[in-house]
Amino acid sequence: MQAIGEMNITPRILLGPGPSMVHPRVLRAMSAPLTGHLDPEFLQLMEETKEMLRAVFQTGNFLTIAISGTGSAGMETCLVNLIEPGDEVLVCVNGVFGTRMSDIVERCGGKLVRVDVPWGKPVTPEDLKKGLAKSKPKLVCVVHAETSTGAWTQLPALVNLAHEAGALFLADTVTSLAGCPVKIDEWGVDAVYSGTQKCLSCPPGLSPVSFSEAAMKKLRARKTKPQSWYLDVSMLEKYWGQERVYHHTAPITMNYALRESLRLVLEEGLDARFARHERNHKALVAGLEAMGLKMVVAPGERLWMLNSVHIPDGVQDAAVRSLLLKEFNIEIGGGLGDFKGKAWRIGLMGESSTRNHVLLVLVALECALTKQGFKLKPGAGIEAASKLL
Amino acid sequence: MQAIGEMNITPRILLGPGPSMVHPRVLRAMSAPLTGHLDPEFLQLMEETKEMLRAVFQTGNFLTIAISGTGSAGMETCLVNLIEPGDEVLVCVNGVFGTRMSDIVERCGGKLVRVDVPWGKPVTPEDLKKGLAKSKPKLVCVVHAETSTGAWTQLPALVNLAHEAGALFLADTVTSLAGCPVKIDEWGVDAVYSGTQKCLSCPPGLSPVSFSEAAMKKLRARKTKPQSWYLDVSMLEKYWGQERVYHHTAPITMNYALRESLRLVLEEGLDARFARHERNHKALVAGLEAMGLKMVVAPGERLWMLNSVHIPDGVQDAAVRSLLLKEFNIEIGGGLGDFKGKAWRIGLMGESSTRNHVLLVLVALECALTKQGFKLKPGAGIEAASKLL
Numbered sequence: 001m002q003a004i005g006e007m008n009i010t011p012r013i014l015l016g017p018g019p020s021m022v023h024p025r026v027l028r029a030m031s032a033p034l035t036g037h038l039d040p041e042f043l044q045l046m047e048e049t050k051e052m053l054r055a056v057f058q059t060g061n062f063l064t065i066a067i068s069g070t071g072s073a074g075m076e077t078c079l080v081n082l083i084e085p086g087d088e089v090l091v092c093v094n095g096v097f098g099t100r101m102s103d104i105v106e107r108c109g110g111k112l113v114r115v116d117v118p119w120g121k122p123v124t125p126e127d128l129k130k131g132l133a134k135s136k137p138k139l140v141c142v143v144h145a146e147t148s149t150g151a152w153t154q155l156p157a158l159v160n161l162a163h164e165a166g167a168l169f170l171a172d173t174v175t176s177l178a179g180c181p182v183k184i185d186e187w188g189v190d191a192v193y194s195g196t197q198k199c200l201s202c203p204p205g206l207s208p209v210s211f212s213e214a215a216m217k218k219l220r221a222r223k224t225k226p227q228s229w230y231l232d233v234s235m236l237e238k239y240w241g242q243e244r245v246y247h248h249t250a251p252i253t254m255n256y257a258l259r260e261s262l263r264l265v266l267e268e269g270l271d272a273r274f275a276r277h278e279r280n281h282k283a284l285v286a287g288l289e290a291m292g293l294k295m296v297v298a299p300g301e302r303l304w305m306l307n308s309v310h311i312p313d314g315v316q317d318a319a320v321r322s323l324l325l326k327e328f329n330i331e332i333g334g335g336l337g338d339f340k341g342k343a344w345r346i347g348l349m350g351e352s353s354t355r356n357h358v359l360l361v362l363v364a365l366e367c368a369l370t371k372q373g374f375k376l377k378p379g380a381g382i383e384a385a386s387k388l389l
Numbered sequence: 390m391q392a393i394g395e396m397n398i399t400p401r402i403l404l405g406p407g408p409s410m411v412h413p414r415v416l417r418a419m420s421a422p423l424t425g426h427l428d429p430e431f432l433q434l435m436e437e438t439k440e441m442l443r444a445v446f447q448t449g450n451f452l453t454i455a456i457s458g459t460g461s462a463g464m465e466t467c468l469v470n471l472i473e474p475g476d477e478v479l480v481c482v483n484g485v486f487g488t489r490m491s492d493i494v495e496r497c498g499g500k501l502v503r504v505d506v507p508w509g510k511p512v513t514p515e516d517l518k519k520g521l522a523k524s525k526p527k528l529v530c531v532v533h534a535e536t537s538t539g540a541w542t543q544l545p546a547l548v549n550l551a552h553e554a555g556a557l558f559l560a561d562t563v564t565s566l567a568g569c570p571v572k573i574d575e576w577g578v579d580a581v582y583s584g585t586q587k588c589l590s591c592p593p594g595l596s597p598v599s600f601s602e603a604a605m606k607k608l609r610a611r612k613t614k615p616q617s618w619y620l621d622v623s624m625l626e627k628y629w630g631q632e633r634v635y636h637h638t639a640p641i642t643m644n645y646a647l648r649e650s651l652r653l654v655l656e657e658g659l660d661a662r663f664a665r666h667e668r669n670h671k672a673l674v675a676g677l678e679a680m681g682l683k684m685v686v687a688p689g690e691r692l693w694m695l696n697s698v699h700i701p702d703g704v705q706d707a708a709v710r711s712l713l714l715k716e717f718n719i720e721i722g723g724g725l726g727d728f729k730g731k732a733w734r735i736g737l738m739g740e741s742s743t744r745n746h747v748l749l750v751l752v753a754l755e756c757a758l759t760k761q762g763f764k765l766k767p768g769a770g771i772e773a774a775s776k777l778l
Contacts, residue, residue, distance in 0.1 A: 001444050004437045004652055007645060009430055011422045019423045019641055030419040030642060033400045034408045034592055036720045041398055048393045055390050068594070069458045069619060072637040076619045104618045197638055203423055205457070205594055205640030227616045229493045230458060230465045246725065248461040249586055251594030252408055253419060254643065256396060263393055331425045336635065 012325075013352075015361055016333035017147050017306060018175070019197035019204050020349035022261075026202055029260035030253050037250045045259055046240060046250070052262035056177060056200075056270070057192065057210050059184035064210040065240045066258055067231065068251050071174040071195030074207025076104055077231040078170050078191045081211075081219050082139055085109030090137035090167070092123040092158075096148035096336045097172055101141050108227065113137055119338045120296045120308070122146075122153040125161060132165045138218075140167045145176035147198075148336040150297045150308035150345065152180075159188045168215055174198060177208070178265050179277045179305040179349060190215040196254075199277070199305055201350030202261035205254040261350075277304040279388065280353045284346065287362040287385030291369070291376045296343050305353065307346040308339065312374055317341050320368040328364040355389045401714075402741075404750055405722035406536050406695060407564070408586035408593050409738035411650075415591055418649035419642050426639045434648055435629060435639070441651035445566060445589075445659070446581065446599050448573035453599040454629045455647055456620065457640050460563040460584030463596025465493055466620040467559050467580045470600075470608050471528055474498030479526035479556070481512040481547075485537035485725050486561055490530050497616065502526055508727040509685045509697070511535075511542040514550060521554045527607075529556045534565035536587075537725040539686045539697035539734065541569075548577045557604055563587060566597070567654050568666045568694040568738060579604040585643075588666070588694055590739030591650035594643040650739075666693040668777065669742045673735065676751040676774030680758070680765045685732050694742065696735040697728065701763055706730050709757040717753040744778045 014021045035042050053064045067074050079101065083089055089110040091102045094117035105112045115131035117123050123142055131137075140162035144153055155171055162169040168190040173182050179199030184192055190212040197204035211219070211233065219233055226232045230248065239247035265273060281304040285295060288309050296308035311317050317334060321344070324330040333345035346361060362381040369376060403410045424431050442453045456463050468490065472478055478499040480491045483506035494501045504520035506512050512531055520526075529551035533542055544560060551558040557579040562571050568588030573581055579601040586593035600608070600622065608622060615621045619637065628636035654662060670693040674684060677698050685697035700706050706723060710733070713719045722734035735750060751770040758765060 001440055001655075003655070004441060004648070007418055007421065007434070007648060009421050009424050009434075009645075012424050012428065014423060014425060016425055018638060019425065022423050027420040027422070029396055031416040032396065032398050033416070034403060034411050034586075035398050035401050036403060036405055036408065037593070039401065039714070039720060045396070045398075051390055052393060069462065070637045070640060073458065073619045076617065100618065107614055107616050107618055195638070197423075197641075203640065203642040204426070204638045205643055225496055227496050228465065229489065229496055230462045248459045249407055249584070249593045251459060251592065251643070252586075253592040253646070254594055254640070256398075257642070259393070259396060266390075266392070325428070331428060 010329060013330045013357060013360065015347050015352055015357060016331045017345050017347050018195065018349060020201050020347060021351040022201055022203055023264055023351050025264060026257050026260045029256045032256055034252050037252060038244060042252065043244060045255060049255060049259050049262065050240065052266060053208050056262060056265060057182060057184045058186065059210050061184065061210045061212055063216060063233065063237055065236060066255065067207040067209055068248060069207055070204050071193065071207050072100070073231065074193030074195065074209050075101060075172060076228065077209055077233065078193050079104045079108055080226045080228045080231055081233045082168060082170065082191060082215060083108040083110040084222055084224055086111060087139065088113060088135055088137045089139045089141065090115060090131050090135055091141045092117060092127060094121055094123055094149065094151060095119055095143065095146035097143045097146060120149045120151055122151045122301050123158065125157045128158050128161050132161060137167045139170055141170045143172040144182070145173065145303050145306065147175045147306055149339065150303050150306045151301055152303045155189065156187045163188060168218060175303065175306055178273060180274050184210055196258055196261065199350045200261050200265060202257045203254070205251060206258050277348065277353050280348050280355065280358050281307060283385040283388040284348060284358045286388055287358065287381035290384035291366060291381040305347060305349045307348065308343045309346065310343055315369060315372045315374055320372065323368045323371065324364050328360070330361055330364050332361065358385055358389065399718060402719045402746060402749065404736050404741055404746060405720045406734050406736050407584065407738060409590050409736060410740040411590055411592055412653055412740050414653060415646050415649045418645045421645055423641050426641060427633060431641065432633060434644060438644060438648050438651065439629065441655060442597050445651060445654060446571060446573045447575065448599050450573065450599045450601055452605060452622065452626055454625060455644065456596040456598055457637060458596055459593050460582065460596050461489070462620065463582030463584065463598050464490060464561065465617065466598055466622065467582050468493045468497055469615045469617045469620055470622045471557060471559065471580060471604060472497040472499040473611055473613055475500060476528065477502060477524055477526045478528045478530065479504060479520050479524055480530045481506060481516060483510055483512055483538065483540060484508055484532065484535035486532045486535060509538045509540055511540045511690050512547065514546045517547050517550050521550060526556045528559055530559045532561040533571070534562065534692050534695065536564045536695055538728065539692045539695045540690055541692045544578065545576045552577060557607060564692065564695055567662060569663050573599055585647055585650065588739045589650050589654060591646045592643070594640060595647050666737065666742050669737050669744065669747050670696060672774040672777040673737060673747045675777055676747065676770035679773035680755060680770040694736060694738045696737065697732045698735065699732055704758060704761045704763050709761065712757045712760065713753050719750055719753050721750065747774055747778065
């Protein structure tokens, strides 16, 4: 074969659904020499990571660790450990990630009860009540922040309904964690997974998870082994715990990165970080609407970190995204599933959520839309956004 | 919580069972800014990685990709995709990793036929014949390089036996790949997995896998979905293939690292790399034996990259390894399973396999053993090793 040359990646402004941009301190952490995964210094690093993850999840859960795979591996971890064959499992589906959970529930031999909610809408207590009226699930699964649509589901009332029905509650916080409040203990969430490449602004590759005592009790009472060895929490608990029983070899460098990104999150402070995400989101929406674009999600139901906007009639999806990438080095996301070709997804996650990025993406979109013949008032987007920044 | 300080990892000489040391070019590649996982430049990087993985596996297999998890995730990928519930699966067990495969086979609902071989011995054609005499497996699983013992199993005759019996052949090459010949096509191996943190000298976090046409045919003829969504090869094929169908978000930075480590492997050249591993192994063994230590594995059956040596009577395992780590910053591995407390495992993998490391670990061991009251002739180890370096 012909020799492959040196890597030459163009620096991009990442305003898609993830990965988000990564702070130079995190990049630098990854260039540290490797250490052994059972080295006392690495064990200390694992302890520190668990402590910081607990702070970000706002939980005291003992089992709060990072799974050695991406967010989807975290989803699978929660499901394969909490479901035994034949268990009834209720999944609320309002986008791609609820659909994915449903798929995995069936692969686990769970009896799936699916509550479908229109894409772009959050899951409401009424939706869940309908599902609970026709089932007696052992587990209720809800996506907090639907990355495929930008809808924000309020969890507390849903958790209460699930608990009243005698079910455990599983939350997907892949996109929400570290971008808006995620209060595992206060809300009573029993199991939760997230990803590193969204509002934590760490490269993809790990999936933080946390299990409550009730979830651990269910897990310990299993009659069968979880179907995955790699994601078996009872074994991972011993690897991340004081026993340090060899399981797999933890991705050392990714754990360096996660530790540094968690430090950055806590240095900024959760409240300040959430306020920054809210402010930049509001400015972006004001700008997009002033340009004549329409948001997919209704006001009050919109995520701060993922903004879905309808593609106007007559405007070509691919041409616009390609121009943004080639002429501005800006990545935004296309639509998924029901929204393929119909919406753009503009992410403002972690390090990507800045004043400058809001302004830049509005300028770039104005340029691209104008070339597509879309009529707009020049400068209106920037003017509206600037007032809020 | 109290703020967690800056990361301060002591540089180590990694001579354990993995991770191995990483070339500065690989560390530098990981500090490159993140790009999107569907960015045209990242898609190009995935293509280049597949091409280089094929060169290292010595295969033309179309489906040759890196799984987004560590070596154990690669093991699970091969098994969950190739096994359907009720399938008879023969696993040759001569250490920890055959044991692990057996565990996963049962979690997949496979009917396990286990052929046990003494720890420290390779699997022979006679061993496999015994197993085939009492079963009619659809899949035969063998570990090429048993990291828990240092035994090297020769695969070609085993592959032929499996094929004659109508079974597919799965090989674990986690520790062997890029350290000794691994010839997937010439040997006729149907499915193979490896890890990045051994002789590829890339941080842990990805698992290269490759599937032959026969394996893909079995996979496509499945009546049931594989039990893992995250590791479903039919979906991963579309993500890594021309379709680029969104599956999970690939670990961008780990893929940067793998690409650079593969470039380094191919720049050195496979034959030169294998010769280096062989030379350093022989020198280390000569040194250890001259010091009066005894190897676990018989001559002719020893791996070049993982050297198991018996801990002499009266010498304390933990004290020696602790001294090596604290006074020399050298990590060597302890024993696993049957060899816990009874053997050390000295890895000479990838960047860790150097003349200087062989000399240094012999000096350090001489110091530690002498402190433990073990009688040896000072300098004998170094002298014997130097002749071969």
